[in-house]
Amino acid sequence: MTEVVLHTENLCKNYAGLAANTNVNLQLIKGEIHALIGPNGAGKSTAIAQLSGELSPSSGSVYFNGAEVTDKPVFDRATMGISRSFQVTSVFDEMTVLENLALAVQAHQGHSYFFWAAINKNRKLNQQACELASQFGLEQHQKLLAGALAHGEKRQLEVAMTLAGNPQVLLLDEPMAGIGPGGSKELTQLLDGLRGRYSILLVEHDMDAVFALADRISVLVYGEIIATGTVDEIRNNEKVQQAYLGHSEN
C-alpha cells in the first residue's frame, strides 16, 4: 500500500543554458524518509527549491497529493503542507525562541487574521509556541534570543518551526551540516522520532545519518537521478558506487 504524497514529472532546470536538473522523477511515499544524495553540485538544492516553490522549473511538473502545484508560490505550498528547512540555519536571530515559534505557528493562520493584534496577549498562540518548545527540548531557552543558541539547538529550533504548521511533507536541506558528530547523533534521533508522522525528503552529506534514517535513497548525479532504492540496493548498485560512493567527500 504505497501512497505517493509528492512527486515530480520530468523536472528540469536550466541556468543560462546549463542544465542543473534533467528529467528528475522523484516520488515521496507517505510516511517514508527518503534521502536524496549526490556529489556537490549534483542539483540537490535545486531539486529542493523546485519542490518547495522557490525556483520554478524550466519544464516539468510537481504534484502534491495528486494535484499539480508547479506554479504555486512558496508560501502557498507551505500552507498546503509542504515545509522545508534550509542548508544555512534559518532562525530569526534577533527574536526570542518563543517568538520564533509563535511566528511559525501564526504564519499558517493566514494574513486575514488581525495583523495589528498584539502578539504577547494572544494566549493560545503563546501556548502552542510553548508546547513546541518543550516538545523539542527548548523549554529552558524560551526567553533567549535565537541568536544566542548553540548551533545544534538552532537546528532543533528550526525543525520545530518547520513542524509548527503540521505539514505533511518535510524537505530537509542538509540538516546535519556543521553541527558536529554529537549534534548530528542527536538530530538523527530526533528525525527518527518523526518517522511515519511526516513524509520526509532528506538531502544529506552525512552518510551515517543517511544510512541510519533512510527508508529509500535516490542518487542524483549531474542533475539526473541514476538510482532509487532501499539502503542495501543503493549500497550494492554499481552505477552508484562508480559515480558517487567511489569518491565520496565526507
Place this chain on the structure above:
Amino acid sequence: MLLFIEQVLNGLQLGFMLFLLSAGLTLVFGVMNLINLAHGSFYMVGAYVAATVMQASDSFVLALLVALFTAGLCGFLVEVIVLRHLYKRDHLDQVLATFGLILFFNEGTRMIWGRQPLFMQVPELLSGSVEILPGIPYPVYRLVIIAIGLAVAIGLYLLINHTRLGMRIRAGASNRSMIAALGVNIRWLYSLVFALGALLAGFAGVMAAPVFAVESGMGESILILTFVVIVIGGIGSVKGALLGALLVGLVDTLGRAFLPDLLQMFISSGANSIAASLSSMGIYLLMAVILAFKPRGLFPA
C-alpha cells in the same frame, strides 16, 4: 544661546522629516532588499495632493488624509505593477527601473499641475508662534512637525515590536526565504510594507508642503539626504533611521548656522565661503566618520 535653541529645534524638525522618509526606505531595503530611488516621488505626491486639496477645501485635516491615502495607494500600485518583478534582479536593474519611475512621476506632476511651484498655507490653527522660552518665539507648525515625527516614531516602534505584522516585518528583514517557507504570504507582506513606506513619505511631503515650495523634482534633493540617513543608521533598521535622521538634521542645520561664525574666529578672510562649503559637506563628513568606525551603520540590521 537663544539662536542656538532655535537652531536645535530647526535641526530636530528637519531630522523628524527625514525620519518619516527614511523609515519607509530602510524597511523596504531591509525586508525586500530593494533599492528604491523613487521613494522621494511619494514625498512629492503627498505634498502636491495636500496643497491641492488644501486650496480646494481649506481643510488641513482633509488635505492630510487624502494625501496620505494617495501616497499609500501610489506606493501599492507601483509595488504591484513594477517593483514586484524586480526583487530577484540585480540592484543595478532596480536602480534603473526606479530612476525611470522618478522621471515618470516628475513628468506626471508637470502634466497635472504645470511647471509653477504650488504654495500651501500653514493651517490657521497652527500658523502662530509660541514662546518656547521667554523671548524666543517659535512657529507652532514647526513644533507640530517635531511632535508628529515623535508620534510616528513611537507608533512604528509599537507596530514593529508588538504586533503580528511587525513580527513578520522583523522576520522578513532578517530572513526572507524562511518566512515564505513558513507560509507567510510575502507578496501581501511586501505590498503592505511598501505602501506603508510610501504613506510615511507622503506624510513627510504634507509636512514639508507649507515649509518648502511644492514643485516637480522636490523629492530628489531630499532623497539624497534620506540615503545618507539610512546608511548612517544601518540599512534595514528603523531605530537607526531615527537616530541617523536626527543626527543628519542637527549636523546639517547647526553646521549651516554656526560654522561661519566659528570659522571667523580663526580665519579673517574668506571664512564665509569656506564655511558655506564646509557646512554643505557636514553630513557627508559625518557619514564618512561613522562608517569608518561602524562600516555597517549605527544599528546594523
